[in-house]
Amino acid sequence: MTARNLFLLPGDGIGPEAMGEVRKIIAYMNEAMNAGFVTDEGLVGGSAYDAHGAAISEGDMQKALAADAVLFGAVGGPKWDDVPYEVRPEAGLLRLRKDLELFANLRPAICYPALANASSLKPELVEGLDILIIRELTGGVYFGEPKTITDLGNGQKRAIDTQVYDTYEIERISAVAFEMARTRQNRVCSMEKRNVMKSGVLWNQVVTATHKDKYSDVKLEHMLADAGGMQLVRAPKQFDVIVTDNLFGDMLSDVAAMLTGSLGMLPSASLGAPDAKTGKRKALYEPVHGSAPDIAGQGIANPIAMIASFAMCLRYSFNLVKEADNLEKAIANVLDKGIRTGDIMAEGAKKVGTTEMGDAILAEF
Amino acid sequence: MTARNLFLLPGDGIGPEAMGEVRKIIAYMNEAMNAGFVTDEGLVGGSAYDAHGAAISEGDMQKALAADAVLFGAVGGPKWDDVPYEVRPEAGLLRLRKDLELFANLRPAICYPALANASSLKPELVEGLDILIIRELTGGVYFGEPKTITDLGNGQKRAIDTQVYDTYEIERISAVAFEMARTRQNRVCSMEKRNVMKSGVLWNQVVTATHKDKYSDVKLEHMLADAGGMQLVRAPKQFDVIVTDNLFGDMLSDVAAMLTGSLGMLPSASLGAPDAKTGKRKALYEPVHGSAPDIAGQGIANPIAMIASFAMCLRYSFNLVKEADNLEKAIANVLDKGIRTGDIMAEGAKKVGTTEMGDAILAEF
Numbered sequence: 001m002t003a004r005n006l007f008l009l010p011g012d013g014i015g016p017e018a019m020g021e022v023r024k025i026i027a028y029m030n031e032a033m034n035a036g037f038v039t040d041e042g043l044v045g046g047s048a049y050d051a052h053g054a055a056i057s058e059g060d061m062q063k064a065l066a067a068d069a070v071l072f073g074a075v076g077g078p079k080w081d082d083v084p085y086e087v088r089p090e091a092g093l094l095r096l097r098k099d100l101e102l103f104a105n106l107r108p109a110i111c112y113p114a115l116a117n118a119s120s121l122k123p124e125l126v127e128g129l130d131i132l133i134i135r136e137l138t139g140g141v142y143f144g145e146p147k148t149i150t151d152l153g154n155g156q157k158r159a160i161d162t163q164v165y166d167t168y169e170i171e172r173i174s175a176v177a178f179e180m181a182r183t184r185q186n187r188v189c190s191m192e193k194r195n196v197m198k199s200g201v202l203w204n205q206v207v208t209a210t211h212k213d214k215y216s217d218v219k220l221e222h223m224l225a226d227a228g229g230m231q232l233v234r235a236p237k238q239f240d241v242i243v244t245d246n247l248f249g250d251m252l253s254d255v256a257a258m259l260t261g262s263l264g265m266l267p268s269a270s271l272g273a274p275d276a277k278t279g280k281r282k283a284l285y286e287p288v289h290g291s292a293p294d295i296a297g298q299g300i301a302n303p304i305a306m307i308a309s310f311a312m313c314l315r316y317s318f319n320l321v322k323e324a325d326n327l328e329k330a331i332a333n334v335l336d337k338g339i340r341t342g343d344i345m346a347e348g349a350k351k352v353g354t355t356e357m358g359d360a361i362l363a364e365f
Numbered sequence: 366m367t368a369r370n371l372f373l374l375p376g377d378g379i380g381p382e383a384m385g386e387v388r389k390i391i392a393y394m395n396e397a398m399n400a401g402f403v404t405d406e407g408l409v410g411g412s413a414y415d416a417h418g419a420a421i422s423e424g425d426m427q428k429a430l431a432a433d434a435v436l437f438g439a440v441g442g443p444k445w446d447d448v449p450y451e452v453r454p455e456a457g458l459l460r461l462r463k464d465l466e467l468f469a470n471l472r473p474a475i476c477y478p479a480l481a482n483a484s485s486l487k488p489e490l491v492e493g494l495d496i497l498i499i500r501e502l503t504g505g506v507y508f509g510e511p512k513t514i515t516d517l518g519n520g521q522k523r524a525i526d527t528q529v530y531d532t533y534e535i536e537r538i539s540a541v542a543f544e545m546a547r548t549r550q551n552r553v554c555s556m557e558k559r560n561v562m563k564s565g566v567l568w569n570q571v572v573t574a575t576h577k578d579k580y581s582d583v584k585l586e587h588m589l590a591d592a593g594g595m596q597l598v599r600a601p602k603q604f605d606v607i608v609t610d611n612l613f614g615d616m617l618s619d620v621a622a623m624l625t626g627s628l629g630m631l632p633s634a635s636l637g638a639p640d641a642k643t644g645k646r647k648a649l650y651e652p653v654h655g656s657a658p659d660i661a662g663q664g665i666a667n668p669i670a671m672i673a674s675f676a677m678c679l680r681y682s683f684n685l686v687k688e689a690d691n692l693e694k695a696i697a698n699v700l701d702k703g704i705r706t707g708d709i710m711a712e713g714a715k716k717v718g719t720t721e722m723g724d725a726i727l728a729e730f
């Protein structure tokens with residue numbers, strides 16, 4: 001069996017603590033299942049800045065490019081609020097996405113049954129919720145040029161950001177959405193602002209054409225992104241797969257995540273195109289939550305999102321579908337048993353720290 | 366007394382029906398209170414396209430520019446889904462905003478107590494909710510150039526939209542936010558994506574400087590726009606005034622509106638700068654909801670948002686504060702009495718149509 005190469009980037013804040021629990025699962029899988037994972041580890045975000053003066057070093061970028069999959073914790077914290085724009089913690093994450101060409105960001109918004117009451121929405125609106133948001137991740141306003149601040153004199157500055165989308169970028173992300181829909185409820189809702197943005201007009205046209213060409217068996221709907229935000233709040237269960245651009249995806253996936261009441265538990269996968277020869281996709285897996293500097297280092301962070309991200313890694317990078325299912329089931333079981341970290345504490349539940357939560361999941365796995 | 370000039374643009378869909386109820390209130394105020402309103406009326410959106418081939422005619426633009434205030438209904442509908450981009454219904458609204466320089470969009474998100482149960486959020490999270498979203502309305506990605514779709518050959522097209530913000534644009538909108546905050550809970554939360562967008566960096570700097578310069582008595586907080594969307598869903602009552610750019614404002618104000626459960630009831634005001642000589646601001650008032658083509662012409666549309674928009678007009682364009690208060694109280698009273706249009710129907714309430722709702726509010730006024 002060839003080695004399965006994982007590159008770990010725990011990052012800042014609670015990232016390292018959460019990653020520690022994944023490391024236990026990897027060790028267990030190597031020992032008990034002969035899984036053959038080989039891990040290496042690097043720095044990203046503020047910790048990379050402290051060590052190298054960059055949000056990720058060239059050496060670590062090379063390792064990320066060479067790995068079968070990257071596991072990413074979280075970046076940022078007040079300590080680095082005033083570092084220069086080009087080396088801010090987020091720059092490390094953005095460079096990874098761009099240089100690994102991880103154009104397809106998969107963000108499941110599911111509501112763990114045991115947590116339906118934690119949602120701010122009425123429980124009946126979120127019980128059983130299972131949306132998959134497919135966010136374009138290497139284009140749009142995140143990377144378009146010009147992206148500048150210019151001094152105009154007279155005390156005036158002008159800031160410019162540019163949203164750019166080419167046909168092929170929209171084609172490939174909508175193909176991912178349609179493929180994913182076929183494994184689910186076979187429905188895709190595409191969101192843009194075609195009434196205001198030219199990129200929305202092109203987005204709408206290309207999604208429509210891709211659908212007609214190759215995926216006419218999938219049900220396709222179009223929605224303006226602002227109306228989409230409203231509908232997510234009003235009746236989230238109407239959606240199956242949502243496909244949208246980088247910036248709208250950022251906003252809408254966060255709103256959707258918060259709706260579930262399971263924010264601290266939600267994973268994400270960022271995938272590249274399949275390699276022409278090997279069929280392998282570059283990939284990065286990260287929790288949806290941030291680095292939570294306020295609770296970092298206390299051993300109380302919830303590692304579930306990081307562990308669930310590793311489950312996505314098993315599924316999408318290594319085709320270990322059964323193992324992924326089992327790991328997800330282990331998480332659900334632990335929640336059903338009333339074992340909780342502080343962020344999801346409920347009356348009558350048993351409050352545990354980061355490592356106990358990791359141990360409990362491992363015991364169910 | 367000089368005349369108070371109102372220019373009415375009912376628009377498409379349910380716009381004309383809703384405007385009809387405002388017309389009754391205007392007539393009443395002229396008769397009973399000698400208010401001196403003089404009204405003229407024009408076409409906008411699809412109805413203007415049908416009549417003139419443009420989303421608003423030059424003549425009507427001139428009238429809008431000359432009026433003390435514009436009352437706007439709603440635009441759009443499936444009939445005009447395929448008209449050319451430049452003359453689509455929304456173009457009329459966007460041109461009005463731009464040519465009248467209505468840079469400050471005020472969107473109150475309030476929860477009418479009688480409707481707290483209509484929210485998809487748990488009632489305790491929205492009862493008493495009263496947020497004011499201040500959205501920049503004449504800049505950003507809505508109007509920045511280039512805004513193009515180019516044919517690259519090879520079947521590839523490239524769409525470009527440009528987000529542009531100058532210092533003065535951010536200064537004046539943040540000043541509005543701070544001024545408004547002083548009349549409320551004295552708290553402003555500014556939202557942008559400074560971790561990704563240069564316009565977010567400048568936005569953050571200018572809001573901070575404006576605050577320090579002239580409004581340091583107001584409590585100022587900064588939040589990333591995606592986190593802001595989450596916080597709106599999680600705990601909306603934490604906010605007093607939110608100030609944000611054109612596109613984020615579009616998304617966030619719609620999410621906030623939907624949270625209240627009172628979407629069909631929410632008004633908005635779009636204001637220009639005070640004239641150097643007269644101190645008067647150009648202004649346009651419109652409901653947050655759309656043209657609802659599916660129920661247009663049936664006499665069942667809810668006119669409350671349009672009437673509440675007229676109340677904002679009384680307050681901001683004519684300084685008729687007592688009258689504005691009374692009109693808003695009339696709306697709340699009618700809701701308390703259990704009189705409802707179909708969209709906000711509840712068990713045990715009395716279901717009425719558009720004109721009965723207008724009459725009921727007028728009777729309480």
Ligand SMILES: CC(C)[C@H](C(=O)O)[C@@H](O)C(=O)O
Nearest residue numbers: 090093094250558560561591
């Ligand atoms: C950290 C930040 C750059 C990032 C983004 O805006 O994409 C984050 O919000 C996310 O959604 O992954």
Ligand SMILES: CC(C)[C@H](C(=O)O)[C@@H](O)C(=O)O
Nearest residue numbers: 193195196226455458459615
């Ligand atoms: C109709 C449309 C152009 C408009 C906008 O995007 O501004 C609407 O959504 C709004 O919020 O007023």
